[in-house]
Amino acid sequence: MAVVxxxxxxxxxxxxxxxxxxxxxxxxxxxxxxxxxxxxxGWIVDERGRxxxxxxxxxxxxxxxxxxxxGRGDRVEVLPAITGG
Amino acid sequence: xxxxxxxxxxxxxVLEGEPGRPFQITARAFAGEPVDYAxxxxxxxxxxxxxxxxxxxxKIFYTDDPAGDWQQAEGVALPEGGDQALTRIWVxxxxxxxxxxxxxxxxxxLFESFDGGAxxxxxxxxxxxxxxxxxxxxxxxxxxxxxxxxxxxxxxLTVAISAAGVWHSDDGGRSWRRANHGLTPRYLPDEVxxxxxxxxxxxxxxxxxxxxxxxxxxxxxxxxxxxxxxxxYRSDDAGETWxxxxxxxxxDFGFPLAVDPADPDSAYVIPLVxxxxxxxxxxxxxxxxxxxxxxxxxxxxxxxxxxxxxxTVLRQAFTGTGEGPGLELYFGSxxxxxxxxxDAGETWxxxxxxxxxVHALTAA
Numbered sequence: 152m153a154v155v156x157x158x159x160x161x162x163x164x165x166x167x168x169x170x171x172x173x174x175x176x177x178x179x180x181x182x183x184x185x186x187x188x189x190x191x192x193g194w195i196v197d198e199r200g201r202x203x204x205x206x207x208x209x210x211x212x213x214x215x216x217x218x219x220x221x222g223r224g225d226r227v228e229v230l231p232a233i234t235g236g
Numbered sequence: 237x238x239x240x241x242x243x244x245x246x247x248x249x250v251l252e253g254e255p256g257r258p259f260q261i262t263a264r265a266f267a268g269e270p271v272d273y274a275x276x277x278x279x280x281x282x283x284x285x286x287x288x289x290x291x292x293x294x295k296i297f298y299t300d301d302p303a304g305d306w307q308q309a310e311g312v313a314l315p316e317g318g319d320q321a322l323t324r325i326w327v328x329x330x331x332x333x334x335x336x337x338x339x340x341x342x343x344x345x346l347f348e349s350f351d352g353g354a355x356x357x358x359x360x361x362x363x364x365x366x367x368x369x370x371x372x373x374x375x376x377x378x379x380x381x382x383x384x385x386x387x388x389x390x391x392x393l394t395v396a397i398s399a400a401g402v403w404h405s406d407d408g409g410r411s412w413r414r415a416n417h418g419l420t421p422r423y424l425p426d427e428v429x430x431x432x433x434x435x436x437x438x439x440x441x442x443x444x445x446x447x448x449x450x451x452x453x454x455x456x457x458x459x460x461x462x463x464x465x466x467x468x469y470r471s472d473d474a475g476e477t478w479x480x481x482x483x484x485x486x487x488d489f490g491f492p493l494a495v496d497p498a499d500p501d502s503a504y505v506i507p508l509v510x511x512x513x514x515x516x517x518x519x520x521x522x523x524x525x526x527x528x529x530x531x532x533x534x535x536x537x538x539x540x541x542x543x544x545x546x547x548t549v550l551r552q553a554f555t556g557t558g559e560g561p562g563l564e565l566y567f568g569s570x571x572x573x574x575x576x577x578x579d580a581g582e583t584w585x586x587x588x589x590x591x592x593x594v595h596a597l598t599a600a
């Protein structure tokens with residue numbers, strides 16, 4: 152299992168800041184997180200199955216994408232990008 | 237007591253007060269997040285608001301108490317697996333049938349709720365229009381921003397999309413037809429304008445019609461008023477044909493439009509200089525009123541800034557409540573001012589002057 156960390160409003164929607172989640176890719180892990188916590192559906196991944204534009208996902212400290220492999224014990228961090236006005 | 241729901245770049249502000257006197261901020265929700273529209277459904281008392289987080293995408297929320305907890309509505313998304321994602325919700329409008337609420341969004345999508353706004357689904361009749369792949373977005377996106385139910389008839393509904401024109405349904409949204417004849421998009425080539433003026437325009441001739449706002453006259457539902465991207469129009473046949481009525485305005489460019497529900501000959505617009513200079517003309521803030529269905533227009537600016545004032549008022553930031561001589565009118569600017577008239581535009585005062593940029597405004 153990977154360890155997924157979420158911040159901001161995602162913490163409340165997912166019921167906490169860290170979650171043990173199955174999955175072999177970033178998108179697989181995020182889909183599993185959605186299945187376990189339906190309230191988070193649509194917040195990280197859009198209808199197209201893509202990570203939203205202003206959200207960054209890091210795997211063990213390196214920027215990842217939907218297809219990035221995730222292994223047992225990997226750290227997956229979901230972070231809002233630096234943006235705004 | 238009038239309640240104003242003010243959607244801003246930095247959250248929802250609820251103001252309460254008596255028209256003509258100072259208003260108080262009584263609640264703020266979605267702090268820091270863009271709120272693009274909020275409305276109270278008078279039938280249920282429920283408040284509905286749409287927030288588009290730059291990080292987490294557009295959502296609709298609802299509550300009975302704006303200072304309390306808001307619930308996220310379900311189903312506010314495009315069909316999964318496609319090549320498009322919902323970008324923004326632009327408007328939420330209570331329908332005529334019990335529990336029915338509509339929401340319009342980008343990309344040119346109409347959502348329907350049959351339970352007062354708790355759950356939503358995409359209107360498939362409009363979503364599956366064959367010309368949709370050719371629809372062109374305006375500067376604000378492909379936004380479905382105006383929804384005009386037909387008082388007393390839940391089957392009849394008109395919507396407007398920038399820039400895919402006006403669409404009308406007579407069967408509760410199962411099927412739709414275009415309602416654009418007579419509109420003249422001066423920003424398109426002459427060949428396109430000529431095609432639009434044909435008795436039977438080609439199916440894809442009107443995919444670039446940039447409607448800015450549309451309102452129905454409740455006492456005469458077949459009458460519609462429209463602020464177009466260059467042009468103010470009226471239709472007396474439910475949108476089948478449109479007549480330009482902008483003569484007499486300092487500019488026929490602008491975004492919002494309001495009507496007096498008691499007077500089908502009334503409409504109010506807030507002209508801006510032009511599409512290349514979207515501020516109030518001559519540094520003066522003025523609302524223009526017609527009481528003869530657009531034959532003539534009169535400025536209504538007593539109490540509004542009359543010099544060095546270059547404001548922009550967005551398409552959802554002009555609203556009213558009440559009717560007749562007691563019609564209250566309100567509008568907000570992208571520079572955070574909020575203005576009110578207690579007497580159908582005759583006199584105005586400043587309700588708030590230091591809000592974030594105002595995206596939308598509704599009153600009840």
